[in-house]
Amino acid sequence: MDLEVTATQMRFSRIIEEYLRNSTLHGARFIVDKDASWIERIFWVVCLVVSWYASWLLIKASLSAFENNAISFVVESSFRDWNTNFPAIIVCESKNMDRIQEVAEQLWGADHDFTLEEVLSEIAFFRGESYHTVHECSGEEVTASCFYSNFSYYAELVRSSCVDSISKCEWNNKPFECCKYFHRMETELGICYAINSMQAGKPKSPKLNMFSNRISGPGALKMELHTEATVFILGTEEVPTLVTPKTDFLVVGPYISFVRYISKRDIENDEEIRQTSVHQRNCRFADENILDVHKFYSYSACTVQCRKDRQMELCNCSSHLSPNSPDWQLCNMDGLECLNRNYEDLSVIIAQWSKRRGRKGLVCDCLPSCTEVDITTVYDSKENLVGNQNPVSRIEVGLIELPTERYKRNLVRGKLDLVVSIGGTTGLFVGASLLSFEEDEVVRDIQLFVKAMPQHSAELAKEEIFQKEAWLYDTLLRKMQTFSNIKWSADCVYTRNDLMVLEDIKLQGFRAAGSTELNEAHMKQLIESVASFHAASLVYEHRTKTNIGQTYGDHLLEITVASEIAWFTTGLSAVLAAIRSLPQYQGTDELSFIDNKLLTIVEEIYEQAAPSKKYRNVLCHRDLWAGNIFFPPEKTGPALLIDFQTCRYTPPASDLNFSLYLNLCSRERKKMERKCIDLYHTHLLQNLSDFGLEELMIAKSELLESYEEFRLFGVVYRAVVATVVKVPAEFVTNDFKYVDRSKVILSYMKTNQEFRTHMEECCVDVMEMALSRANV
Incomplete structure (x- = not known):
């Protein structure tokens, strides 16, 4: 047995010696050179070890750079032939007391308890709190005729249709049929109507060409609204939320003319960016959707999903206005009371470190969209509509000028670059080659x-x-x-x-x-x-x-x-x-x-x-x-x-x-x-x-x-x-x-x-x- 082990060891030793003698690895053949002194052999062993170690350090650095620094941002200014897409304009009704009174009379008759109108208003325009609803319709003393479930049905009864909300639309002073291009959009604010939004309508719904260039000039949208509403100005993949920044919307009411001019910077992505992982680029494309609440991914859509998930966790149900949610997930009165009780935890989005300090709020691990836009308000005006008999508001939103800059996300370290880097490193320090x-x-x-x-x-x-x-x-x-x-x-x-x-x-x-x-x-x-x-x-x-x-x-x-x-x-x-x-x-x-x-x-x-x-x-x-x-x-x-x-x-x-x-x-x-x-x-x-x-x-x-x-x-x-x-x-x-x-x-x-x-x-x-x- 000992002789067999010794023979095996000798064969293995000869194989290693033969390999090193004929190897292209730097210095390997000198280690087994019988004419070399033991000092020379030790020298070459040290050189080989140092080379391998240096190679490993560089390969490790290359892998780290590939994972963490594969993307660069630059600002492009070759604007002469750009086609700039107009932002999505989303109209969400915020109040309509006439409609609430009309629906209340349909439900409870003319001599109804008027506190029910407050309940109906909170249900239809739910923003996370429901003080009147909980006070009047839960507990021991409840108002007669309260409803305790199917809130989404009552909300939709109250909300105005597109035809009743929007009229006299113009794009670059050319009239168009409003509700042909303003499509229904489910949001956590309820039913809204959006133009030029990826999230609204059906795939084959008609789309208005809202691109601006040197030929058309800066685009402008005009319309009249017949209800109190919030008009959101967002990127085409973004959605209105409970926490949309105030700079991104107009609160409009009757007899007022609102004018807002904006500047817009887009983000262009190099074609090779798609080859990288979400972790590398630290963003998601709209079609890389992981959400239930909206068709396409965006940061705002992700926060809606985050809020819904937290609602399900705390109350075992979600808001009755949660977009694209099955009926069994929507809250009844007990759930609504739970949402109201946890309002502070659900309404505000905070950072993880802020949560650790005891602040109440929602922590959402949401990445930005790879194509999100930077929209800045340049000019705002609000004037009374003198002599107008109808309770309408006039809205004008336009680009102040064509963009002269845009951001571009470039790939600086792709998979091929990683292979070349590793191959070059091993070739330089070790002498190894795959080809x-x-x-x-x-x-x-x-x-x-x-x-x-x-x-x-x-x-x-x-x-x-x-x-x-x-x-x-x-x-x-x-x-x-x-x-x-x-x-x-x-x-x-x-x-x-x-x-x-x-x-x-x-x-x-x-x-x-x-x-x-x-x-x-x-x-x-x-x-x-x-x-x-x-x-x-x-x-x-x-x-x-x-x-x-x-x-x-x-x-x-x-x-x-x-x-x-x-x-x-x-x-x-x-x-x-x-x-x-x-x-x-x-x-x-x-x-x-x-x-x-x-x-x-x-x-x-x-x-x-x-x-x-x-x-x-x-x-x-x-x-x-x-x-x-x-x-x-x-x-x-x-x-x-x-x-x-x-x-x-x-x-x-x-x-x-x-x-x-x-x-x-x-x-x-x-x-x-x-x-x-x-x-x-x-x-x-x-x-x-x-x-x-x-x-x-x-x-x-x-x-x-x-x-x-x-x-x-x-x-x-x-x-x-x-x-x-x-x-x-x-x-x-x-x-x-x-x-x-x-x-x-x-x-x-x-x-x-x-x-x-x-x-x-x-x-x-x-x-x-x-x-x-x-x-x-």
């Missing part, structure tokens, strides 16, 4: 290029631009490349909002031109790539039956050329100042033209930045200067395009003008212009023919006509770009880019002859173009 790439026993290295956004970007607009490019690489460009036999961009391996992993095209010998001006051979390679890129756009649209502009317009927003983009307008002002300083334009007529007409003409470029209604549109790169073009090691074959941040859905002529104006001086451009256009047309036809789609070809006449029209774009953009890329880097501060660069440009033109020559050439092109357009 190896081998073929015929030859190890292959894969080298990639990582493009990352700064961890803490000072300019939010740059984050949005980076995310636009990441989205393009991950979706549209990847799909388009499959419809092209010519490769015109680097392959993308992985993207997320703050990082892109691309193939390293420099390893294949691709290089930038090394000069801001291209030669004829380079221009031919560029034109071939641009034509292939545009052809892929046309083929993709045809094969997928997709209009890129309509389907992906939200991802292709203008980021460089617009009247509200300070980088461009500041540069344009500098160009106009430079033109005005040139000696050849000091005549009276020239100065008058510069001061009164030039700006209006060059601002036509803003229209050319948008999709055309006249010419065929394709996905255009829109930043084809030498730094964004990489050429193959051989002098033939297409170039590769990089930096797709400025992509827009516009006519091909915009890319053609960019290619020629940004990469050639005026003399070379005039010499090569027609040759490049002809070459582009030839390559475009060839690419479309490869897929048997010659019918998609853009006519030469349309191409030439659009090129002439878009020449203004190339001329002006070249001049504006020169004010940034042709000056020393230390000049380009934030003030220079976004506030004023005219003084610096004029000063540099006086001290640097090379810059003056280039700037003067750009300015002359702009002036000649403007004069020719003015004379058309």
Whole structure:
């Protein structure tokens, strides 16, 4: 037996020794190296233990960061194309003595005990307390004709219908049928009527389009109410509760006109947020519902559920107004007396620590909604309705302005990031790897290029631009490349909002031109790539039956050329100042033209930045200067395009003008212009023919006509770009880019002859173009 144990131990020892000798773990083979001294072996054992321990600490930190810091909040300000949803407006009747008297007479006759009207009022508009009901209808001395159960029935008898409550509705001054869009909504305040609420009505109930944007302007809702009511202004998933903050509702009564203007900030969620757990993001989406009382989750709906659960715990029943509750759960008179007795414990929501100090209230472990909104009252007014004979109130609720900011919840540490982090840690400290790439026993290295956004970007607009490019690489460009036999961009391996992993095209010998001006051979390679890129756009649209502009317009927003983009307008002002300083334009007529007409003409470029209604549109790169073009090691074959941040859905002529104006001086451009256009047309036809789609070809006449029209774009953009890329880097501060660069440009033109020559050439092109357009 001892010999067998010894043999087993020896076999096990040999297996361990063999494993360590051939292992890729750092230092493992030195531990069993028979030629090494015992000091060396101990050294490597210590190193191995320290490496494993360090690896464990980093893995533990990665797991902790993944669980507790996976989400980041930023503020977005790219508001130009937002569609802002109006808040939910919920009308809850709060008092109606006429209706109470009418119902009381139906129940008990005209000569009834009037204390029963107080009882009926408390039942119909129950707010947690029922002093009169308990006093009159419980105990030894009870009022005759009291009712002791089925309270929800009597409450509904009293409450007014939608038609009797709301009339004369208008959205942006356009009338609509009130009760077609104000839907019934069960709340813990009783039956209410809500418009634009997820919680109200049935799934197929008609919905009013209440979005506001640059075209419609800030939205406003007007209506008249025929009863005393509370008007709640909430997020679309929120519900009225007993403890809704006073800032979120209006208490309205007859003969009064109420006006409230609000500002609204939404929360946008990155698409990958859905991959995280509720614990990680610390919020719930509306469809992640765990409640019985409402169809969709929200913080307020959760507090209603919390109150109902506590009522069931204390009194074995819930309020007769508890929404969507079965009859057997609703309180009778004994239960109502219990609710009244525990009013202080049920009415107020308090924190856990406050409960421990003995304060009475309700502790609710409710998470916020992932899409909750921030609504702030900006303006409130209340005026008497003079001369109005009917007991109505007029309500107007509107956005004071379109939002310019919104919050965004981004995923910064996803599951893949966790795997990469753990894999990198074990690879660095331990030498362990889950994957190896081998073929015929030859190890292959894969080298990639990582493009990352700064961890803490000072300019939010740059984050949005980076995310636009990441989205393009991950979706549209990847799909388009499959419809092209010519490769015109680097392959993308992985993207997320703050990082892109691309193939390293420099390893294949691709290089930038090394000069801001291209030669004829380079221009031919560029034109071939641009034509292939545009052809892929046309083929993709045809094969997928997709209009890129309509389907992906939200991802292709203008980021460089617009009247509200300070980088461009500041540069344009500098160009106009430079033109005005040139000696050849000091005549009276020239100065008058510069001061009164030039700006209006060059601002036509803003229209050319948008999709055309006249010419065929394709996905255009829109930043084809030498730094964004990489050429193959051989002098033939297409170039590769990089930096797709400025992509827009516009006519091909915009890319053609960019290619020629940004990469050639005026003399070379005039010499090569027609040759490049002809070459582009030839390559475009060839690419479309490869897929048997010659019918998609853009006519030469349309191409030439659009090129002439878009020449203004190339001329002006070249001049504006020169004010940034042709000056020393230390000049380009934030003030220079976004506030004023005219003084610096004029000063540099006086001290640097090379810059003056280039700037003067750009300015002359702009002036000649403007004069020719003015004379058309």
